[in-house]
Amino acid sequence: MILTVSDQDRVRTLVLNRPDALNAFNEALYDATADALLEAATDPQVAVVLLTGAGRAFSAGTDLLEMHRMATDPTFERGKHGFIGLVDALVDFPKPLVVAVNGIGLGIGATILGFADLAFIAADARLKCPFTSLGVAPEAASSYLFPALVGRQDAAWMLLSAEWVSAEEAREMGLVRQVCPADRLLDVAREHASLLARRPISSLVAVKRAMTEPHRAAIRDARDRENAAFAELMGGPANLEALSAFAEGREPDFTGLPPGW
Template identity: 35%
Template sequence: MSDININTAQGVMEIQFNRPDKKNAITEQMYKELTAAFINARKNDAVQVVLMSGQKSCFTAGNDLADFMQHPPEDDDAPVFQFLMTMADFPKPVIAAVNGAAVGIGTTLLLHCDLVFCGENAKFQMPFVNLGLVPEFASSYLLPLRVGHAKASEWLLTGKMFGAHEAKEAGLINEVYSDETFFSAALQQAQGIAKLPTESVRITKKLMKQTYMSKTLQTIDEEGALFRKRLESDDFKNAVSAFFNK
């Protein structure tokens, strides 16, 4: 079975992280599959909405550090950056159903989703500074816009973990449901949007995002260059060594 499950029905493409034994940590191959899925969804007229999810116990723990060390992103053509650009500029609605750990890109990708629904046990974290790195996926730009500078600073400068209700109160997500109903709520919303007039939905999304899109793509590039540079730092190497020595 693939580490990324894809299923399309009733106008909704479901993209599921499917590596629960590794807390859905994302490998280079998974980034390639994610990018391919979004490209397919963009071209496929049968897809009106994309729904991203993990399992009830975990959304994604972020990058797989072992795989990341073996396949570090060396330039903008690296699979991870191809995925970032593909999702950031995706024209159709994207909905996320999140529970359990949503770490690193597991949180920052939510800034590129149009609706986010969570279970009670969702836990978010952007521990870039803890690893000697910098924010990615334009989170240094989009997060302050979404939740305000004070809350963005609290999350990005400390790398603290925070729960679903704090995320909702700050405006990062739309709604918190029980662990048993969060996915069905997200799927129901996705299926509902898929039934609406297609062009009206896409134009509405474009109108809302066009003011920020150029700056978003520019920030992804700027963060990416700094991120790749920080991968060579002693801070990052020491953090990774400490992680594997636990």
């Protein structure tokens, strides 16, 4: 199974389970994760969702080999939800979402933290928003959520530079609540999730709604702007060079692109 689901003490744990692909999101994993969030949202026995990854990565972001096919193959069949459907499920998820970043987090593996109500990260984990190195735009409303979470300067660096951010830097920014020893990460995350899950679900939902409702319109507007920019840039000269370089196992060279790219 590409996503494992388990329940304990009103906490539903979702584990991204493509360890050989560093839990990169293909269309199937986007669909499975969106479906799991939609199911948890309406399940009266679930108070909290805890999300983590299997193996040495949290998530390497979108599966770039599949993205290359998507950008170049007009017959490629997209999933039921896809990336946009997962983001919609995250925007609308009404219960506390706890994220435990157990290893590297790239792309959606980093921007998903914008939707986390509590986030914990292993001390040896790292985060990267690789959008400019892929010739595309930001995603998952990160252009709105990250400045709100960490301030404009740190958000601009993460979104513009495509450089790695260490676990401690992520904590200093305010992107995560706590840095944990790798062997304690899940225990710490589960302790917090279980504490929340002992509270009335109705109160948890009310508190989260009160906190997020003022931002919903801005999040959706940011998502729409990002999706439009992403669609415009995907398959363009910079993106195709980045994806071709990835498929060929080399560094992209953007110096020969047409002016303006």
